[in-house]
Amino acid sequence: MQHPPAEPGMHEQEIDTPALVLDLDAFEHNLDSMAALLAPTRAKLRAHTKTHKSPIIAKLQAARGAVGQCVQKVAEAEALAWGGIGDILVTNEVVGARKLARLAALATIAEVGLCVDDVRQVVAAEQAAAAAGRRLKVLVEIDVGMGRCGVAAGPPAVALAQRIAASPHLIFGGIQAYHGRAQHIRAPEERAAAIDGAIDAARRTVEQLRQQGLDCPIVGGAGTGTFAQEAASGVYTEIQAGSYAFMDADYARNGAAPPFRQSLFVLATVMSTALDGVCVVDAGHKAMPTDSGYPLVRPGLEYVGASDEHGKIVVKDGTRPELGEKIRLTPGHCDPTVDRYDWYVGVRGGRVECLWPVAARGAMA
Amino acid sequence: MQHPPAEPGMHEQEIDTPALVLDLDAFEHNLDSMAALLAPTRAKLRAHTKTHKSPIIAKLQAARGAVGQCVQKVAEAEALAWGGIGDILVTNEVVGARKLARLAALATIAEVGLCVDDVRQVVAAEQAAAAAGRRLKVLVEIDVGMGRCGVAAGPPAVALAQRIAASPHLIFGGIQAYHGRAQHIRAPEERAAAIDGAIDAARRTVEQLRQQGLDCPIVGGAGTGTFAQEAASGVYTEIQAGSYAFMDADYARNGAAPPFRQSLFVLATVMSTALDGVCVVDAGHKAMPTDSGYPLVRPGLEYVGASDEHGKIVVKDGTRPELGEKIRLTPGHCDPTVDRYDWYVGVRGGRVECLWPVAARGAMA
Numbered sequence: 001m002q003h004p005p006a007e008p009g010m011h012e013q014e015i016d017t018p019a020l021v022l023d024l025d026a027f028e029h030n031l032d033s034m035a036a037l038l039a040p041t042r043a044k045l046r047a048h049t050k051t052h053k054s055p056i057i058a059k060l061q062a063a064r065g066a067v068g069q070c071v072q073k074v075a076e077a078e079a080l081a082w083g084g085i086g087d088i089l090v091t092n093e094v095v096g097a098r099k100l101a102r103l104a105a106l107a108t109i110a111e112v113g114l115c116v117d118d119v120r121q122v123v124a125a126e127q128a129a130a131a132a133g134r135r136l137k138v139l140v141e142i143d144v145g146m147g148r149c150g151v152a153a154g155p156p157a158v159a160l161a162q163r164i165a166a167s168p169h170l171i172f173g174g175i176q177a178y179h180g181r182a183q184h185i186r187a188p189e190e191r192a193a194a195i196d197g198a199i200d201a202a203r204r205t206v207e208q209l210r211q212q213g214l215d216c217p218i219v220g221g222a223g224t225g226t227f228a229q230e231a232a233s234g235v236y237t238e239i240q241a242g243s244y245a246f247m248d249a250d251y252a253r254n255g256a257a258p259p260f261r262q263s264l265f266v267l268a269t270v271m272s273t274a275l276d277g278v279c280v281v282d283a284g285h286k287a288m289p290t291d292s293g294y295p296l297v298r299p300g301l302e303y304v305g306a307s308d309e310h311g312k313i314v315v316k317d318g319t320r321p322e323l324g325e326k327i328r329l330t331p332g333h334c335d336p337t338v339d340r341y342d343w344y345v346g347v348r349g350g351r352v353e354c355l356w357p358v359a360a361r362g363a364m365a
Numbered sequence: 366m367q368h369p370p371a372e373p374g375m376h377e378q379e380i381d382t383p384a385l386v387l388d389l390d391a392f393e394h395n396l397d398s399m400a401a402l403l404a405p406t407r408a409k410l411r412a413h414t415k416t417h418k419s420p421i422i423a424k425l426q427a428a429r430g431a432v433g434q435c436v437q438k439v440a441e442a443e444a445l446a447w448g449g450i451g452d453i454l455v456t457n458e459v460v461g462a463r464k465l466a467r468l469a470a471l472a473t474i475a476e477v478g479l480c481v482d483d484v485r486q487v488v489a490a491e492q493a494a495a496a497a498g499r500r501l502k503v504l505v506e507i508d509v510g511m512g513r514c515g516v517a518a519g520p521p522a523v524a525l526a527q528r529i530a531a532s533p534h535l536i537f538g539g540i541q542a543y544h545g546r547a548q549h550i551r552a553p554e555e556r557a558a559a560i561d562g563a564i565d566a567a568r569r570t571v572e573q574l575r576q577q578g579l580d581c582p583i584v585g586g587a588g589t590g591t592f593a594q595e596a597a598s599g600v601y602t603e604i605q606a607g608s609y610a611f612m613d614a615d616y617a618r619n620g621a622a623p624p625f626r627q628s629l630f631v632l633a634t635v636m637s638t639a640l641d642g643v644c645v646v647d648a649g650h651k652a653m654p655t656d657s658g659y660p661l662v663r664p665g666l667e668y669v670g671a672s673d674e675h676g677k678i679v680v681k682d683g684t685r686p687e688l689g690e691k692i693r694l695t696p697g698h699c700d701p702t703v704d705r706y707d708w709y710v711g712v713r714g715g716r717v718e719c720l721w722p723v724a725a726r727g728a729m730a
Contacts, residue, residue: 002440002728005730016461016464016730017730018729018730075368094636095647095689096634147643148640149640149645150637271460271514272458272460272483272514274483275508275514278512280513280514285701286701286704286729289701290656291650291654291656307513307545309437309438310514312513323483323485323486324461324485335651336650336651336654339651340729362366362707364383364647364651365367365368365381365384
C-alpha cells in the first residue's frame, strides 16, 4: 500500500502526485441527485462498489437511501463486509470452490448473494452454503443484450430459478438483468431501444416465474447511462449504478446526461516543459487506464499521448502550465482509474478535507 | 494489499484467479539470454524496475551482471532501496520538493541518481541534496526522438551538464538518451533508422561534453525492442531494458524478436459458458490493461472484448474450455499489467514454486 499523498488542511497544490482527487461538493451533489431521482420511483439504489471500492462511500450512499451494495468480485465483498456493510450482492458468477467458501464465510456478518447462469454454479453454491452452515441468496442472470454472461430470458431462467428455490441451502433472490453495453451507446434513441428490450425480457421472465409460483424479490440492473428508464419501468426493483458518484470523460460524451457533475480527478504535476508548446505530466497509462480514451484536461489543453508514466499535453491555445504546476485530469473511465490508487484525497474549497482508503483496490479475485 | 492467490506446491489449476503467473523456466532463460547478449559488448545492463517492480527480480538480474536498476518514480526507488538494491537511477525528471527530499533521503542507503531537462530542476535537486547532506547524481536527458522529455542534443545538453558539474552538491552522471517510441516500431529497418539517430545524437553530445572537459560516465537508454543496436554502438554504456524478462503480445508483434520467451501470464478462470461458442473469463480491464490491445489466448481461441471484470473469448476452432478451467492469457503490455497485482506466482513444471510480492505495485509518486 502506498503512503497517503496528502494531509488534511493542505492546499490542493501541495498534494503529491499522481493522486486521486475527489471534489467533495460535486460528489455529494451526485449522491443527493441520485437519491432525489429515485425517490418517486419503485426502484431502490443498490450502488456498485466496482466503481468506488470503499465502504466509506457505501455508507454515504446508504445514508441517502441505498438498500445495499453490488460488487463484481468476492474480494470486493470482503472489503465491504469487513468495513461494516450489511447487504452485499455479487452481480456476477462466482466460479471456484475457494472463492465460494470465502463468500459463504461472509454470510455470518452480512447478507450476501451471488448470480448464476449455469446449474453447475447452483450446485457449487449449494455445497459452499451447506459447508458453511449458512443460506446464500442466488439470483439468475439473464442476458438482456450484453452477449456475455447470463441465460436466455424466459424458460431457461425459470428452470434455474426452480433449481435454486428447491435447495434447502439457497434462497432464490431474483434476476440480474444488466445491459452494460447500453450504458455507452451514444445515440439516446438507440440507447433507449436497447433498454426497452431489457425491460421486456425482465418483465416476461418475472411473469413466467410467477406462473410457476416463484416470487422475484429483486429485479436488478441499470447503470448511470440508463437508470432513469429502468427505474421508471415498474419492473426493476434495484438500480446498480456506480459511476454517477464520480462521472468520467466517457459518460460526458453521452451528451445530455443526468444531472451529475465530474467529481473525480487525477491530479498530475507538470514535470517537463522542454518541448515547445507541450507540457509533460507525471500521469500516464499506470495512473489512468486509457481503455475509454485519454483524459480531458481543460479548455486549450489536449492530452494527446500516454506512456506508462508520462502524459503528453499539447497547448492548443492560451498559456502553457508552468513546470511544477499541478493540474486536474478527468479520466476517460472512472472504475479502473479508482482501482489504481490506495487513497482518495477529498478536497473542498481548494483544501484537503479527508483521506479515505480505496479499501478494495486490486480486489480482483 | 491482496492475499496471496496460491501456496507453494499447488498445481497451477489450483491458483486463485486472476493471478499474475511467472513461468520460471522461461523467465530465467530470458535473464540468462540478456546477460549472454550483452557480455561481448561495452554496454552493461541497468534493468528497468518499471516493468518488474521487485527487488527480488532486481537481485536476480544483478547476479547475472546488471550494474543497477532504473526506475521512473521515487516510490519505485524507495521499494528497491528498502529491498536492498544499492544503485538506482530515476530515468525521469523528478519535480516537487517533497519527492526530491524522499529521493535524497535514500542516498544514505543507496547510490541514487535522477534526470533533468531544465535548469530549475537542477536548482531544486541541489537544494534537496544540500538539505540532506548528500550528493546526488544527475543525468541530462536528451530528446532522441520521443518528443516528450529531454533537451536537444548538443549545446543545450552541455550547458545543463556544466551547471550540474559546477554544483558542490551534485555529480554529473552522464546523459539519458532513451528512444521509447522506437521500441514498438514494427518495421525493422524503420526501427533501426530511429535508433541510428539516437546513437548519433548521443555520440555528438558526448564529444561536445568532452570538448568542454566533462567526462560522461553514463550514456543510458535502449529497451527490449532495440537494445542490440545501442549495445553494439560503442556509445551507450548502459542498457535500460525491462520487458525482456517477461515479454508481451505487443513485443511479439514486432516479429523477428530477440531470443526471449513469453514468461508472464495472467491466469484466468472460465466463469461462464452460457453463450454458444463463447467463454467468459474473470479477467478484464482491471486485470490487464488493454492499451496495447487484448491479450493472446492460445490457437483456436480469441479474446475479443473486455469489460472491467470480464473477458469475452470466442472459440474459433477446437473445443471450448470448460466452466471453471483456468487458462493463461498473454497480456498486451507487460508493465502496466504487473502493476495491477500484489503477487507474482512463480510456476515450474505445472507447480507453484514461489510467491514474490510486487513490492512497488502502485508506486506512482
